[in-house]
Amino acid sequence: xxxxxxxxxxxxxxxxxxxxxxxxxxxxxxxxxxxxxxxxxxxxxxxxxxxxxxxxxxxxxxxxxxxxxxxxxxxxxxxxxxxxxxxxxxxxxxxxxxxxxxxxxxxxxxxxxxxxxxxxxxxxxxxxxxxxxxxxxxxxxxxxxxxxxxxxxxxxxxxxxxxxxxxxxxxxxxxxxxxxxxxxxxxxxxxxxxxxxxxxxxxxxxxxxxxxxxxxxxxxxxxxxxxxxxxxxxxxxxxxxxxxxxxxxxxxxxxxxxxxxxxxxxxxxxxxxxxxxxxxxxxxxxxxxxxxxxxxxxxxxxxxxxxxxxxxxxxxxxxxxxxxxxxxxxxxxxxxxxxxxxxxxxxxxxxxxxxxxxxxxxxxxxxxxxxxxxxxxxxxxxxxxxxxxxxxxxxxxxxxxxxxxxxxxxxxxxxxxxxxxxxxxxxxxxxxxxxxxxxxxxxxxxxxxxxxxxxxxxxxxxxxxxxxxxxxxxxxxxx
Numbered sequence: 001x002x003x004x005x006x007x008x009x010x011x012x013x014x015x016x017x018x019x020x021x022x023x024x025x026x027x028x029x030x031x032x033x034x035x036x037x038x039x040x041x042x043x044x045x046x047x048x049x050x051x052x053x054x055x056x057x058x059x060x061x062x063x064x065x066x067x068x069x070x071x072x073x074x075x076x077x078x079x080x081x082x083x084x085x086x087x088x089x090x091x092x093x094x095x096x097x098x099x100x101x102x103x104x105x106x107x108x109x110x111x112x113x114x115x116x117x118x119x120x121x122x123x124x125x126x127x128x129x130x131x132x133x134x135x136x137x138x139x140x141x142x143x144x145x146x147x148x149x150x151x152x153x154x155x156x157x158x159x160x161x162x163x164x165x166x167x168x169x170x171x172x173x174x175x176x177x178x179x180x181x182x183x184x185x186x187x188x189x190x191x192x193x194x195x196x197x198x199x200x201x202x203x204x205x206x207x208x209x210x211x212x213x214x215x216x217x218x219x220x221x222x223x224x225x226x227x228x229x230x231x232x233x234x235x236x237x238x239x240x241x242x243x244x245x246x247x248x249x250x251x252x253x254x255x256x257x258x259x260x261x262x263x264x265x266x267x268x269x270x271x272x273x274x275x276x277x278x279x280x281x282x283x284x285x286x287x288x289x290x291x292x293x294x295x296x297x298x299x300x301x302x303x304x305x306x307x308x309x310x311x312x313x314x315x316x317x318x319x320x321x322x323x324x325x326x327x328x329x330x331x332x333x334x335x336x337x338x339x340x341x342x343x344x345x346x347x348x349x350x351x352x353x354x355x356x357x358x359x360x361x362x363x364x365x366x367x368x369x370x371x372x373x374x375x376x377x378x379x380x381x382x383x384x385x386x387x388x389x390x391x392x393x394x395x396x397x398x399x400x401x402x403x404x405x406x407x408x409x410x411x412x413x414x415x416x417x418x419x420x421x422x423x424x425x426x427x428x429x430x431x432x433x434x435x436x437x438x439x440x441x442x443x444x445x446x447x448x449x450x451x452x453x454x455x456x457x458x459x460x461x462x463x464x465x466x467x468x469x470x471x472x473x474x475x476x477x478x479x
Contacts, residue, residue, distance in 0.1 A: 003116075005031045007342055008130050008144040009335075010122035010287070012036070013047020014054075014328040015319035016150035017106050019335025024113040026343040031142065032115055033122035033132055038103065039096060043119045045106040047152050049328040051099055052172045057192075058359055059095040060175060060199045065361050068202035076398055086203055088179055095175065118142070124149065126291040128314050146314045146342045149294070149302060150335065151287055153280040153320035161187060161248035161276050167255050168248060171196065174275045180204045185257055185271035189216065189239050191358050192277040197237050198360045207237050208269060210259055212278075214242040220356075221370035221419040224405060228364050228421050231401055243267075248274055282321045307348065308338050316342075330354050353433050355426075362402045363425035367433040368417030371407055380410035384442060384466030386458045388422045390473050393453035399423040404462040406432065406442060413441035413467070424455050431459055442466040 007023045009016040012034035020032040036051065038044035044051055071084050110117050120134040130142045155170040157163060163170050174196045180203045186193045189211035201207040216239065217225040229239060242262035249256050255274040261267050282300050293312035295303040302310060302317035309316055316338045319331030333349055340347035358364040374381045387403040388394040402422030408415050418432035435445055445463035450456050461470050468475045 002140050002142050003031075005029045005116070005142065005144040007031075007146045007148065007339070008033065008122075008142055009148045009150055010124065010130065011047065011150035011152060011283075011319075012045040012106070012117070013150060013152045013319065013331065014049045015152070015331030015335040016047070016148065017045055017110075017335075018332040019148055019150065019318065019339045020115045021109055021113050022336045023339035023342060024115050026339060026345075028339075028343060030115045031118050031144070032110070033118045033120060033130065035119070035121040038100070043117075044103045045110070045117070046099075046103045048154075050102050050106070052175060054328050055102060056095045056099055056175050057171075057195055057199070059098050060091065061195060061359050061361075063091045063094060064199045064202040073398065086180070088177065088203070092176065092178070121286070122151075123287060123289060124292045124294065124315070125289045126293065131289075144314075146316065148335070148338055149287065149315070149317040149321055150319050150331070151283040151321060152331075153282050153326055155277065156279040156281050158187070158245070158276060158278060160245050161257075161274060163276060164250065167250045167253070167272075168274045168276065171275065171277045174200075174273075174277075177273065181272040182206065183271045184208070185210065185255065185269065185274040186277065187245050187274065188212075188277040188279070189241070190277065190279070191356075193275070194232065194237070194358055194360050196275055196277065198232075198235075201236055208271070209237060209239045210243040210245055210257070211239065211241050212244050214262065216241060217358075217364075219370075220364070220366060221405065221417070222372060224364065224366070224419040224421050227402065228358075228360075231362065231421065232360065280320065280326055284321065306351075307341055308334050309341075324351060325354060325356065327354065327356065350437060353436055355429050355433050357426040357429070359426070362399075362422045364421045365425035365429035366417070366419040367429050368415065368436055369407065370417060370419065371405075374407055374416050381416060382408050382410050382442075382466050384408070384462045384464065384470070386461035386465055386470065386473060388455070388458055390461075391453075391455060391458050393455050393457065394423065396453065397423065404428065404458045406445075406459075406462040406466050408442040408466045413443055415440055415442055415445070415463075418459075418462075422455070422458070428456055428459055431456060 006028040007030050009020045009032040012032050020030050024030045120132040123131045132140045171192050184200050184205040184207045186209045189209040197207045216229045243259045246258045255271045258268045294310050302321045304322045308318050318334035320326040337347040355367040384406045389400040394400045405419045407417040442463045450460040464470045
């Protein structure tokens with residue numbers, strides 16, 4: 001038996017590394033186990049989020065948008081640009097440099113906070129023991145008073161479109177194209193599909209998204225979802241709903257895809273590359289010994305309570321391994337909550353106020369309940385909306401697509417949800433999330449002073465509109 005720790009985290013993604021740092025800050029002896037390697041073959045921290053997910057995809061989204069804006073949107077400002085080109089390998093190198101900087105930063109934070117970084121694959125055994133298998137095949141056992149499972153998730157594979165890493169790829173492979181595909185097919189029109197589709201569409205691909213569900217972004221507020229679909233359609237994304245892929249075969253360096261359409265008719269299409277992004281599954285394979293005492297559900301997720309504790313004392317699980325949305329920020333805050341509870345604090349999370357964002361342009365962001373969810377409760381409610389087309393700051397920036405929608409209780413005026421499609425939606429929705437955390441009403445936001453001119457004034461006006469007090473649009477007459 002090797003060294004004993006107060007807490008061992010298995011996984012150094014946004015849940016594990018953040019939780020480990022917080023636990024160390026609280027005076028606990030902490031280790032964090034990670035087996036991931038970067039593109040250079042060396043051990044890396046940060047998990048999917050920093051290495052092959054959130055951060056690299058946003059780097060490509062930003063680069064591709066700047067290219068598109070230079071090509072298509074600068075003339076209105078009086079700026080003329082000729083012979084605009086894109087160097088895809090340089091764009092990929094920039095993405096890799098950002099990843100390297102951030103993951104290296106975590107290593108420095110581990111050192112600064114005294115977190116032991118253990119390289120290898122961790123497995124939970126009985127009696128709060130963790131087995132770590134290193135790349136040389138040697139096994140080391142560690143014990144801890146508390147063990148936190150934080151191994152994240154991986155892309156779901158489908159038999160009808162097997163990933164080959166070249167012509168048919170998953171979300172990781174879609175971050176590594178060396179050239180712009182002429183025609184790009186994407187299976188899945190969810191968050192990942194839309195973001196990756198946006199990257200390569202801006203760079204010149206003809207993009208087709210095949211979505212099995214007949215409702216676009218079914219979990220989102222449907223008014224916002226419909227506005228988003230129209231906007232992305234105008235940008236050239238061909239989103240086909242109720243299309244079930246039947247097979248994908250590579251022939252003559254192209255991917256031939258067969259699928260059934262919304263009417264049940266069999267169709268076919270040909271693409272230069274195909275991205276499969278139909279969801280993610282928790283990484284529990286090989287994580288739990290048979291006698292570990294940890295229970296999983298029918299979807300392979302680890303069963304936990306509201307505080308991420310499993311039924312086995314001292315064993316916790318967070319992030320994509322457990323119930324709730326698979327979001328890096330949700331995992332991070334669960335890591336902090338668990339660290340603080342281990343240290344004896346009464347930390348908790350408000351799962352009702354976890355924001356969700358799609359980083360297309362315009363961005364799509366939401367927090368709280370959708371109108372469909374509120375309507376299902378049977379309670380009376382009111383809605384305030386304000387379009388960015390009426391925002392002076394949005395007009396000045398030539399970025400007027402979208403709107404802010406605020407839903408409030410008809411009796412108490414408390415804000416129940418906020419949904420935004422528009423520029424900087426991710427940052428704007430957080431303002432409302434903070435207000436909701438403190439039980440704010442639409443009137444509370446309406447009486448606050450917002451800087452002018454700013455995109456956030458749209459939040460202000462939407463809150464005013466909920467009570468029929470909007471200034472810069474006509475208010476709807478009450479029935």
